[in-house]
Amino acid sequence: MKAISKLSREPGLVVTDVPAPVCGPADVLIKVKHAGLCGTDMHIADWDAWARGRIHPPLVLGHEFAGEIVEVGDHVTAFKTGELVNAEGHIICDHCRQCRMGDGHICRNTSIIGVDRDGAFTDLIAMPATNVMPLNGIPTSVGAIMDPLGNAFHTVLSTEISGNSVLVIGCGPIGCWAVGIAKAAGAKQVIASDVQGRRLKLAKAMGADVALNPMEVDLNESIKDLTEGEGMDVVCEMSGHPTAINQAFKAARFGGKVQLLGLPSGEVPINLSNDVIFKGLTLYGVIGRRMYETWHKMQSFLSSGLLDPTPVITHTFKLDQIDEALEAIRSGEAGKVILEIES
Ligand SMILES: [Zn+2]
Ligand SMILES: [Zn+2]
Structure with missing residues (x-):
């Protein structure tokens, strides 16, 4: 499958072919429909000091996304195929002191998709079911921006x-x-x-x-x-x-x-x-989102119409237009830029 990747320790991003991920017993496999591009991706593309210290290529980028469940792991009972979902991209350990005190957003062992492990700028991503949120009628173009939102x-x-x-x-x-x-x-x-x-x-x-x-x-x-x-x-x-x-x-x-x-x-x-x-x-x-208080609050504001976040989304590009998408952000002309990922 096509993916936006960082292949080597130097500036730039490339569209590559990567193998499809395997859906583990506690995972769901999600067909990505929309993904958000953000400052973090710019840092990785530009290969700045932060990226050089944190990123280990090869890596599929993308931590903001929404899509459709196409496979459900054997141990997962909360979801079924066909559901539209997004997911918290911070995968936490569940056993450090912060996690066990209900402060998973400051887990000491956080692994972030598209940063520490392969991300969502591709067709399919496997996510732990505990990180997955049903969209409940919110369109995937909005679901894809609920990480930064x-x-x-x-x-x-x-x-x-x-x-x-x-x-x-x-x-x-x-x-x-x-x-x-x-x-x-x-x-x-x-x-x-x-x-x-x-x-x-x-x-x-x-x-x-x-x-x-x-x-x-x-x-x-x-x-x-x-x-x-x-x-x-x-x-x-x-x-x-x-x-x-x-x-x-x-x-x-x-x-x-x-x-x-x-x-x-x-x-x-x-x-x-x-x-x-x-x-x-x-x-x-402020780091990340409170799990999962922030997600529930956000869903309430969105589904009740209290907040319309869409005026901020100014540009939509296809996956292989990543250079144009990066350019739109660099030019200072863009608000939020999203990618539409077709199979
Ligand atoms: Zn982001
Ligand atoms: Zn933890």
């Missing part, structure tokens, strides 16, 4: 939103979804910040009350004006940019919550005394 849900809904003011810094796809989720969850005011006008437009389309470009306005002064000098109840930092992380701490009100999802590429200098400790901030590091 789940990051947004995890970021926003792990603190109190109802009646609170929320600032989202960094309006890539996950930031734009965070805006929509905060609105849907009853935030009194949602402010979006990004250095790109095109992204701010998308944030507005997802419901941001105010969109600010910190290259054009003084973000902290604007926040003060918009909140009667108080600052924000909740700040979601989605960019990982050192300046933005500092802005996040400054924008939060005394006693505010700062949800940190964006990954900086190195160390970030922070005035901990003035900007965190004396302000009594609570910081939360």
Whole structure:
């Protein structure tokens, strides 16, 4: 079967032929219909420092996907063939301390599909049945983005939103979804910040009350004006940019919550005394999705119509158009890019 692979320890991705995976007794075999392309795939394609330290080629990429079950392992009773599903791509050990305390998203032994083992940019993927979620009527094009959408849900809904003011810094796809989720969850005011006008437009389309470009306005002064000098109840930092992380701490009100999802590429200098400790901030590091609380929340928001994530999906490509797909992301023109995988 055709697959988007990393074959050697150098930049680039190739479309190759790989053998079909075997469905183990506790697995289901899924025919992939849609898959999402994201920053992680860009890092692997570009072969940056993170990729060089983590990735062991040959590897089939892809960790965001949805499709149809075509085979069910002997020990699996919860699923049948023909069901449309997606899956949590973090495969966890179930026996470390975090797993056994219900915090599987921070399992010390996590193996990620498309990163640590073969992924979903191909026709078939075998997944442990415990990771698989039924789509319950959600189309596979949306099912394919529920991994990054789940990051947004995890970021926003792990603190109190109802009646609170929320600032989202960094309006890539996950930031734009965070805006929509905060609105849907009853935030009194949602402010979006990004250095790109095109992204701010998308944030507005997802419901941001105010969109600010910190290259054009003084973000902290604007926040003060918009909140009667108080600052924000909740700040979601989605960019990982050192300046933005500092802005996040400054924008939060005394006693505010700062949800940190964006990954900086190195160390970030922070005035901990003035900007965190004396302000009594609570910081939360967001990794993955809570298993499976985040998935159930997400399904509720999607199937009830509380959130429509589709305005953020701007481009769809076929599997062998991977170069064009990467180019669309690099150009800065794209929101979320998905692949349509036909057999
Ligand atoms: Zn991703
Ligand atoms: Zn574990």
